[in-house]
Amino acid sequence: MTNLDYALEQETQSEQGQEAPVRGDFERIRPLPRISVHAFFETEGLAKTMERCAEDRRMAKVNLRINSGGVSAAANMFSASPTPNLLILETRADAQTLLAELGDLAGVCDPDTRVVIVGHVNDVALYRELVRNGVSEYIVAPVSMADVIGVISTIFVDPDAAPLGRSIAFVGAKGGVGSSTLAHNCAWSISSLFSSEVILADLDLAFGTANLNFDNDPTQGIAEAVYSPDRLDEVFLDRLLAKCSEHLSMLAAPSMLDRTYDFAGDAFLPILDIIQRNAPVSVLDVPHVWTDWTQKVLCAADEIVITATPDLANLRNTKNLFDTLRKLRPNDRPPLLILNQVGMAKRPEISPDVFCEPLETEPLAIIPFDAVLFGEAANSGLMIGESSAKSPVAESLSQIAHVVTGRAEVKKRRKAGLSSLIGLLGRK
Template sequence: MSTIDYRIETGTEGDDPSFDARMSDLEQVRPLPRISIHAFCESNAMLQLMERCGQDRRMAKVSLRINSGSIDAAANMFATVSTPNLIILETATEPRSLLTELAPLAEVCDPSTKVILVGKHNDIGLYRELIRNGISEYMVAPVSMPDILTAVSAIFVDPDAEPLGRSIAFIGAKGGCGSSVIAHNCAWGISSLFSTETILADLDLPYGTANIDFDQDPPQGIAEAVFAPERLDEVFLDRLLTKCSEHLSLLAAPSMLDRAYDFETGAFHPILEILQRSAPVSVLDIPHLWTDWTRSVLGEADEVVITAIPDLASLRNTKNLLDALKRLRPNDKPPHLVLNQVGMPKRPEIAANEFCDSLEIEAAAIIPFDAALFGNASNSGRMIAEIDKKAPAAETFSQLAHLLTGRVTMKKARRGGLGKMLAALGRK
């Protein structure tokens, strides 16, 4: 049995015509609840596939145990221990013998345990017989990761539940590259262009600028949520939000240094879950830090945007971010790259095409340096499109809003050489 390799390596998607379709399938799968799963794999391919499933961000709450073995091995194990919420079984057994082989396992399974069977025989009669006898799903090999995750989701995620909103995380490749400005303008663009309820969460608690950029002075914000997770629900969140426009709300940072802001890995998980249930789009403005909690937030977001400026430090840091996020998010699309402050007078810089070719990635947007436009917007507490709708930057933010909400498809990544700048840095 063969399985699909879901490793995402920059530039390789062009070799696989089904890449975009598979990524689209994965994007439709909702995060799974806190359940326990035991998988019993007869082949190395299935074993590797389940390991890949376990690395996926949608399985973050799932307790997964992967075993090499058959249906008999599962029956022997659960004769002495309680069964999990779900058992996934791979089998090559002939249809006429399959129910007989399943009988010992059925005797030791808890009534609430679900079973997914992956077999080699495409037989509608067998499928009906298995479903009639309590098997939750029968899948014909070879199966892919979206197949497995979709099947598990169909069993444990309520189809009548409210759809979850999408989260878009913005992070800068270095300090001062303008990631927050990009995040704020994209949030405003998504909310105004599509009349979509959007929440902008400023996660830079000591130095966040969202309140300044939107000319707000809220008495409460994200600090009250992160330091009192036991109080957090939709009602409490609503009290913490500040209305910036008809469809945009702000979860502001305190921007004060009256305490230390040291957070554990999962400190922002409750907030992200509430945000997903509260609005169709959440924009996460992440500070230029590399900590357990920032890695966790980046790993959970539906989309990631890296903002860089065209210099050597940004090139190095962007490469490191792309590599780290590939490991954190092995089954997701690569992050989007925004190249900002391009063409600053008297500043030596790397040409935009060389910057992108060095990383083997296409820039989602290239924003020219315009001190007057961005300075006026910042000082007046307005967004770029509010200052000048016809400015090239305003059009760029509009295009980004379309891209990040899935209203347009990004062009294929460039297939150029490594580039002399990356060669100078040294490929890891």
């Protein structure tokens, strides 16, 4: 039975005064992952159903907002703000009007946002047309709490589906280039800019700094996960996560030297899988070491960001990483490059255009050296976007967040502009 057929049967039974059946085994639906959902209602029936959903234990990790209005109200709201992971839109419009409104919504919708339509017309032709236009599901009102949670579960918790989340691995071409700082700031920026749930995993168990940068010292973290893979599930993950902000959680490193941290090649893969199934975005802070497990973590990531400073050793290491990762990931796009700490006084540097030429890439961002800006933020346990929201560095971090989440492309830079920038930085 299709969702549309089920909804028609439910509607008929409701008119006859019978209690609608619960579709499937509602009690066995797994808890939903950390996603953001906006519901737009045109009838009080759907509003009350969504309010009941918000109280259900399976929705405990879901950031749900309930709004009055239909498809056009959603298009108006998101014309100036990012769309959530899922939109649930009620409509009483006819097919032609609905398709026109969805066209307007598509113009402001992020590419990864899923859409569920709650309609009041049982029309198979409309259902097929909506699916062809990218709508994830069309269900006919009235809908129950089991219907709503069941549909969300089908979209985001299907055990046969690919993991929900996009994983972004940050690694430094050399120690001390600021890869961890950029990873932490990028994770915060994604969660803040897009109101998207993000999990930051600090994989440098011995010397990780995420707990310091977020002024958060949890008693448990990623060490418990990697040493207890048999216990790893959604409930165990929740216990290990530390809350950093409204939409950002962290798997902190112990940052202790009471043991050595030698891992098998696949040690972190179960952790990455469970993280991806529980959050739309995961940011991986990978230490500057080359081992079997770091290689496999980088190979498994959806996006790789290499941070380098503009000197010869960094160029050599970055070239080696680019060449190796291109061979290991022939069907993925090459790593993204951030040039950091550019313009340090009295330090001979390689200009960005010369640095990038052998790599055959454009830099994702060029971050100037600013010891005061980064030092004050670190000492205060704040991100750059919190301590200096209007700074050029904060703007660069925003652009990085847009690119690594697939919302923008790397902009090509003119060489003359790069030379001018370096000249200005050198005169500081």
